[in-house]
Amino acid sequence: MATQLMTPPRPVAVRRTARRGGPAGRVVRVLIVLVLLCLVLYPLAWMVGNSLKSPTEIASNTGLLPKHWTWGNYHDGWFGLPTVTFGRFFLNSLIVSLGVVVANVASCLVTAYAFARLRFPLRKLWFAVMIGTLLMPNHVLVIPQYILFRHLNWINTPLPLIVPKLLATEAFFVFLIVQFMRGIPRDLDEAARLDGCSPYGVFRHVMFPLVRPALVTTAIFSFIWTWNDFFSQLIYLNDLPKKTVPVGLRMFMDATGQVSLGPMFAMAVVSLLPVFFFFAAFQRMLVEGINTSGLKG
Incomplete structure (x- = not known):
């Protein structure tokens, strides 16, 4: 009787999905990776944005994108x-x-x-x-x-x-x-x-x-x-x-x-x-x- 009432073991794939939290867990992990990626790439994006700003705008505009694109910086630098x-x-x-x-x-x-x-x-x-x-x-x-x-x-x-x-x-x-x-x-x-x-x-x-x-x-x-x-x-x-x-x-x-x-x-x-x-x-x-x-x- 006890043998008949025992719950059969779940498949390996089901156990792995349960441990990982299913689709919600994967979404959370992806979001965490994206946040970390943004933190790592922010200095690079900030440097690229400043390379397209004028000297006065670099001092006044702390955002990533320039208000006025200054492509001449690459010519002047070269x-x-x-x-x-x-x-x-x-x-x-x-x-x-x-x-x-x-x-x-x-x-x-x-x-x-x-x-x-x-x-x-x-x-x-x-x-x-x-x-x-x-x-x-x-x-x-x-x-x-x-x-x-x-x-x-x-x-x-x-x-x-x-x-x-x-x-x-x-x-x-x-x-x-x-x-x-x-x-x-x-x-x-x-x-x-x-x-x-x-x-x-x-x-x-x-x-x-x-x-x-x-x-x-x-x-x-x-x-x-x-x-x-x-x-x-x-x-x-x-x-x-x-x-x-x-x-x-x-x-x-x-x-x-x-x-x-x-x-x-x-x-x-x-x-x-x-x-x-x-x-x-x-x-x-x-x-x-x-x-x-x-x-x-």
Whole structure:
């Protein structure tokens, strides 16, 4: 009798719907995501709106949309600086950013392969030392590096910004790739060695094709961080035609503190486009690289 009165278990789909709150719960979650999205995108929309306002309206109109559309800010920002256009800054930033991307990917990949797959004396100690460098503030090294690069006559050239990356100085990216490689079964290495591959052959034909998501992640972060870097580029690049986009935006403020707000906002919007397109082109591989590199919560 007790068996007949027992309520049959509900299907799995029904239980999941009950836990999630049904259609009302989904609507609430969507609304929360939309609110958070608006909060995140509001500063960007405010900057785009200010790029289309006149200087007086920027000070008086705090809304997103301008009352009078001033498209001339983009022309003034691109051609408004003396002796050089803003396109020159774009070219300089592109050279530095791509150079850093290539240097970081190549050096960090080789270093990570050594830590993850090779056996050499004090390997764990050197790996711990490398991780420890993440705790060191970059500003501690500014003066010694500047003195070294000055003796090498590299000041006012892109070399101080690119060449150090060839030495795998970015410990974060080395750790990222090491974690990715540790998730690859060692059976693949053994199979390659049985087929006659040397350590270089294993690296070239086995590891390199499998770690591409981690390499794309390294490339994207390297590009974004270098493109937005202001401090290092301000120190090592002195002449106006050699400056990059972040330093070029500072040129809209003169020595008296007067700021050309409209053109500055316009060029700030334009400077975001390369980062946006670079991220959008490799977004899927970026997410895959992070999710499979031991960085999940």
